[in-house]
Amino acid sequence: MTPRSSIRPSLATVLTPKWLTAASRLRQEQSGSGARIVLLSLVALVFWVAVFGIAYRVLHYFRGVEEIGNLMAGKMLGVILLAFLSILLLSNIITALSTFFLAKDLDLLIAAPIGRSRLYLAKLIETIVHSSWMVALLALPIFTAYGIVYHGGPLFPIVALVAFIPYLVLPAVLGTGFTLVLVNVFPARRTRELLGLLATGAVVLALVGLRFLRPEQLAQPEGFRNLVEYLAVLRTPTSPLLPSEWTAAMIMNWLLHVADPWPIIKLWIAAPVAVALGGLLHRRLYHPGFSKAQEGAERKIRRPLRGPLVPFLRWLPPSKREFILKDLRLFFRDNTQWSQLILLAVLLMVYLFNIQSLPLYSGERVPFRLVTMISFLNLGLAGFVLAAVAARFIFPAISLEGRQMWLLRSSPLDPGAMLWSKYWIGTLPLLVLALAITIFTNWLLHVSEFMMIVAVATIVLYTLAASALALSFGALYPQFGTENAAQIPTSFGGLVYMMSSLSLLAAVIMIEAQPVTAMLRTQRFASQPVAITPALIFAALLIAVVCLTATIVPLRMALRTIEKMEW
Amino acid sequence: MIRLTHLTKRYGKFTAVDDINLIVPSGELFGFLGPNGAGKTTTFRMIAGILHPTSGTVEIGGVDVLRHPLQAKARLGFIPDRPFVYDKLTGAEFCRFAAALYGQQGPVVERRIDELLELFELTRWKNELTESYSHGMRQKLIISAALVHRPEVIVVDEPMIGLDPKSARLLKDLLRQFVERGGTVLMSTHTLEVAEAMCDRIAIVHGGKIVAHGTMAEVQEQTESEDMGLEDLFLKLTGGMHDQQLDTILDG
Numbered sequence: 064m065t066p067r068s069s070i071r072p073s074l075a076t077v078l079t080p081k082w083l084t085a086a087s088r089l090r091q092e093q094s095g096s097g098a099r100i101v102l103l104s105l106v107a108l109v110f111w112v113a114v115f116g117i118a119y120r121v122l123h124y125f126r127g128v129e130e131i132g133n134l135m136a137g138k139m140l141g142v143i144l145l146a147f148l149s150i151l152l153l154s155n156i157i158t159a160l161s162t163f164f165l166a167k168d169l170d171l172l173i174a175a176p177i178g179r180s181r182l183y184l185a186k187l188i189e190t191i192v193h194s195s196w197m198v199a200l201l202a203l204p205i206f207t208a209y210g211i212v213y214h215g216g217p218l219f220p221i222v223a224l225v226a227f228i229p230y231l232v233l234p235a236v237l238g239t240g241f242t243l244v245l246v247n248v249f250p251a252r253r254t255r256e257l258l259g260l261l262a263t264g265a266v267v268l269a270l271v272g273l274r275f276l277r278p279e280q281l282a283q284p285e286g287f288r289n290l291v292e293y294l295a296v297l298r299t300p301t302s303p304l305l306p307s308e309w310t311a312a313m314i315m316n317w318l319l320h321v322a323d324p325w326p327i328i329k330l331w332i333a334a335p336v337a338v339a340l341g342g343l344l345h346r347r348l349y350h351p352g353f354s355k356a357q358e359g360a361e362r363k364i365r366r367p368l369r370g371p372l373v374p375f376l377r378w379l380p381p382s383k384r385e386f387i388l389k390d391l392r393l394f395f396r397d398n399t400q401w402s403q404l405i406l407l408a409v410l411l412m413v414y415l416f417n418i419q420s421l422p423l424y425s426g427e428r429v430p431f432r433l434v435t436m437i438s439f440l441n442l443g444l445a446g447f448v449l450a451a452v453a454a455r456f457i458f459p460a461i462s463l464e465g466r467q468m469w470l471l472r473s474s475p476l477d478p479g480a481m482l483w484s485k486y487w488i489g490t491l492p493l494l495v496l497a498l499a500i501t502i503f504t505n506w507l508l509h510v511s512e513f514m515m516i517v518a519v520a521t522i523v524l525y526t527l528a529a530s531a532l533a534l535s536f537g538a539l540y541p542q543f544g545t546e547n548a549a550q551i552p553t554s555f556g557g558l559v560y561m562m563s564s565l566s567l568l569a570a571v572i573m574i575e576a577q578p579v580t581a582m583l584r585t586q587r588f589a590s591q592p593v594a595i596t597p598a599l600i601f602a603a604l605l606i607a608v609v610c611l612t613a614t615i616v617p618l619r620m621a622l623r624t625i626e627k628m629e630w
Numbered sequence: 631m632i633r634l635t636h637l638t639k640r641y642g643k644f645t646a647v648d649d650i651n652l653i654v655p656s657g658e659l660f661g662f663l664g665p666n667g668a669g670k671t672t673t674f675r676m677i678a679g680i681l682h683p684t685s686g687t688v689e690i691g692g693v694d695v696l697r698h699p700l701q702a703k704a705r706l707g708f709i710p711d712r713p714f715v716y717d718k719l720t721g722a723e724f725c726r727f728a729a730a731l732y733g734q735q736g737p738v739v740e741r742r743i744d745e746l747l748e749l750f751e752l753t754r755w756k757n758e759l760t761e762s763y764s765h766g767m768r769q770k771l772i773i774s775a776a777l778v779h780r781p782e783v784i785v786v787d788e789p790m791i792g793l794d795p796k797s798a799r800l801l802k803d804l805l806r807q808f809v810e811r812g813g814t815v816l817m818s819t820h821t822l823e824v825a826e827a828m829c830d831r832i833a834i835v836h837g838g839k840i841v842a843h844g845t846m847a848e849v850q851e852q853t854e855s856e857d858m859g860l861e862d863l864f865l866k867l868t869g870g871m872h873d874q875q876l877d878t879i880l881d882g
Contacts, residue, residue: 385730389719396718396759466714470775473678473708474731475700629681 071178077185080168081192103559110562111204113569118208126212136209137315143205144307147198148234154194154553155238161550162190163239163349164246164356173353183345187338191235193550197558202227206314213318225327226313229334233306236334236341243344246352306330382476386484393463397548407452411500414448418504435579438510442518443572445500446525449493450564453533457489458560459551460534461625465543468628478625482534482618490530497526517579520603524610525571529564535617536560538624567613571606578602631656632677632783632816637686639672639838646672648838649686654816654831656782659809661829662818665868669838670818671711674787677816678708691782704732707781711788711818713768717761721752721771724760728775739778746774749804750797765792773801783814790821802828826860836868 121139125132163169163186172182206227210219302308306329313326376384395401418441464471464481471481501522505515540556551557578598585594632654639647647669654660664670675681677688679695679702688695693702715724725743729735747756750770760768769792776784784805790798805815806828819825825832826846833843842849850856855863 381730381733381735385727385735389716389723389727392723393716393718467716469675469678469680469708469710469714470728470772471731472680473703473706473710474728475703475733476731477700627682629675 071176071181074181074184077172077177077181078188081189106559106562106566109566113566114201115204115208118205119212122208122212133315133319136213137311140205140209140314141302141308141311143202144230144311145302145305147202148230148305148307151195151198151231151234152238154198155190155235156242158190158194158550158553159186159235159239159242160246161545162186162193163242164353167544169353179346179349180342183342183349184338187235187239187341190239191231194235194238194553195231197553199227199231200558209314209318215318219317222317223314226310226330229330230306230310232334233337236337240341240344243348243352246356247348249355306333309333380480383480383484386476386481387488390460390484390488410448414444414500415504415507418507434508434510435514438505438508438514438518439572439576439579441504441508442501442521443568445497445504445522446529446568446571447565448500449497449522449526450529450533450561450568452496453489453493453529453564454552454557454561457485457493457530457533458537458557459542459548460485460489461538461621462542462545462551463548465541468543472628479622482538482622482625486530486534486618489534490527493530494523494526497522514579517575521571521575521606524607525568528567528610528613531614531618532564532567533560535621536563538621541628567609570609574602574605574609631689631691631814632660632785633687633689633692634673634677635687635689637673637676637688638684639669639676639681640684645838647676647683650835650838650840652833652840652843654814656814657809657812658830659805659815659817659828661825661832662816662835663820663822663825663832663864664818664835668835668868670835671787673835674708674710674785674816674818677785678706679703704779705782707776707779707784709773709776709784709786709789711791713765713772713792715760715763715768715771718759720757720759721747721763721767721774722756724771725775725778729778732779734779742778742780743774746777749800750774766794766797769793770797781813784808784816786815786817788818788820790819790824822860822864832860834864834867841867 122136125136125139128135172185177185206220206223209215210223215222309326309329312323313330315321316323316326373384373388376387379387498519501518502515505518510518536556536559537551540554540559542551542554542556545551545554552560578596578601582594582596582599632652634650634652637647637650637652638645650669650673652660662670662673672681676683677690677695679688679699683696688702690702691705693705695702716727719727722743725746726735726739729739729743744753744756747753750773752767752770752774755763755767760771763771769789773786773789776786786805789801789805793801802824805817809815809830817825817829831843831845832849833840834849835841842852844852846860849863850858853863853867855866858866
């Protein structure tokens with residue numbers, strides 16, 4: 064017989080179930096409806112082309128600017144990768160809790176004779192794939208634009224990959240290490256709740272820090288004493304100790320033919336060293352942490368949440384009323400859910416602060432057309448914020464019912480009533496948020512009454528559609544097995560939802576912008592009465608039709624999917 | 631009453647449930663027995679409206695589950711094999727939610743919830759989140775939730791798993807008394823002694839088909855095994871492990 068000590072499964076063996084699961088999921092997708100695949104491919108293509116197009120236009124412009132163009136391109140890449148890095152860190156912290164401590168396969172793996180380092184590497188790879196694939200997909204069109212504009216050559220994809228792999232590994236090691244320490248201090252269930260708050264705190268600090276860097280200064284060269292000072296600021300790395308800067312430098316060095324080996328050396332030394340240190344930390348802390356992760360269920364309720372709400376919901380039938388109350392209880396009792404509202408509040412404050420800091424009313428008289436154009440951009444940004452909020456809070460709604468679906472499906476609850484409750488419980492707060500952002504920012508921008516009406520009507524219609532899309536894509540791509548609610552929006556379905564809602568937003572703004580701009584060209588002063596043109600009426604009707612279609616059709620599709628769903 | 635007519639469920643080329651015909655009248659406790667993967671849970675899930683049959687019909691109290699799902703389900707209490715409940719609800723809130731799904735609310739329901747939780751000795755924990763409940767407590771909670779709306783028909787999949795002997799005895803008594811009062815129970819279990827002691831009639835399912843059904847005596851007669859107990863009869867119909875296979879596995 065083979066000696067038992069040598070029967071250690073290889074890393075590939077430990078990862079086999081993951082590969083097989085991914086392959087079988089892909090096969091299931093491929094065997095699904097052809098129309099759905101075509102639609103998906105189309106949405107993905109539109110989104111990628113849009114990201115590529117914007118990156119290409121900006122880089123092409125930079126390329127034409129002498130002296131500072133290349134510096135600006137490098138700076139932009141550094142800032143994009145820095146933003147990605149913060150997303151990756153947050154995503155890895157959240158994902159590591161699931162993969163290392165809450166996953167269903169852990170009992171099997173830990174009971175098997177798998178070495179600690181091998182288990183660490185297997186789980187680290189799983190964490191990297193889960194938390195990084197979306198960032199990698201987003202980075203692809205941006206890197207492609209850099210490669211094309213700066214003639215990166217046939218080897219550029221390999222260079223980009225060599226720069227990108229350690230860039231993904233480093234935040235994964237850091238994130239998993241952070242989670243590992245935290246689980247040893249608190250039981251996993253409590254950690255899951257604390258993580259929300261800690262991660263929120265970390266992102267808040269990053270956002271406030273980024274805000275205080277005042278990046279808008281770079282767009283106002285006249286604020287610097289001379290060109291030399293401006294160039295010096297551009298040449299100084301924003302964050303020299305972060306892998307985002309090293310990756311950006313490595314890519315720009317290749318594109319600009321600069322022979323500097325330091326960025327690649329830093330990346331490829333830091334990543335293996337970090338993995339080795341992470342492995343050591345894992346060796347010391349994983350087993351006590353895993354043991355702690357099995358404890359710590361919460362017993363007492365802190366928020367009964369019944370009395371104050373019931374009078375407002377009395378008009379509803381008991382099934383809908385209890386369904387809404389149940390969803391509210393689950394939301395407010397799970398800190399991982401509501402703690403992200405703090406992050407949202409900070410994001411909004413930064414956003415409003417940015418709008419207020421725009422140099423529109425700094426003494427000089429600004430044409431109100433410019434204010435109107437900025438109001439359109441503001442509409443786009445508000446729409447983006449709303450789409451992201453819907454992705455986080457509405458998209459997971461159906462997935463979170465997964466394990467309890469036996470109760471809902473075996474009861475006489477109408478699936479339409481369930482969908483109705485889920486839609487309005489998500490849409491009403493989102494509408495309040497949408498109106499608050501739009502009215503307040505437009506008030507800060509001193510826009511005309513007409514523009515205010517246009518913005519409010521558009522955002523209301525878009526919000527109705529965005530939340531319908533979020534709920535429907537959540538039903539079309541459910542994640543019933545996910546232990547961690549925060550992970551659900553990072554799934555493939557979440558990405559497709561974001562692409563769809565942003566495509567809708569772009570379509571709405573494009574339909575609206577042309578006739579509104581044409582009308583404004585004929586209007587010389589803000590006080591001049593607005594002349595309603597047929598083109599304007601047509602655009603308004605078209606937007607209403609597009610948004611209502613994007614509300615009703617997905618909801619109907621979701622209802623059909625829920626009715627056909629099997630558990 | 632439960633009526634299954636030519637009930638079939640296929641997953642691609644695999645047939646999980648193959649043309650099952652069965653009537654369980656009111657006032658009867660019917661045992662649905664079979665080895666793992668025989669199609670018991672799939673059949674129960676089709677009765678509860680969770681899975682859609684490939685062909686055939688399911689009637690609960692004379693109402694077709696596919697044509698009139700809401701009316702049919704209103705008569706049913708379904709107890710699944712795995713007690714998944716909302717972790718962040720208390721036991722009482724879960725029962726109240728279950729009652730509301732059947733359109734029931736108010737003081738009568740509150741009293742009923744209290745009675746059921748008292749019966750299953752969950753009163754002490756009724757205001758605690760279910761995430762702190764043990765497997766057995768969750769099982770007792772979903773049984774309480776299935777009874778809260780006073781169903782006509784109970785479909786219960788492996789009810790004894792996770793229950794302590796006292797609770798298991800309580801459940802047996804409860805189901806027996808339920809059918810004596812005119813209710814219908816369709817139950818699956820791997821505990822053959824329980825089936826033999828409790829059920830009025832049984833069906834043995836194998837490979838998605840009913841291979842024998844009737845009272846214990848009828849099944850013995852159908853299979854020409856008059857002197858066999860239920861365990862031997864079950865193994866005869868579904869295929870047991872041969873001594874030679876055991877030798878191979880244990881001796882290597």
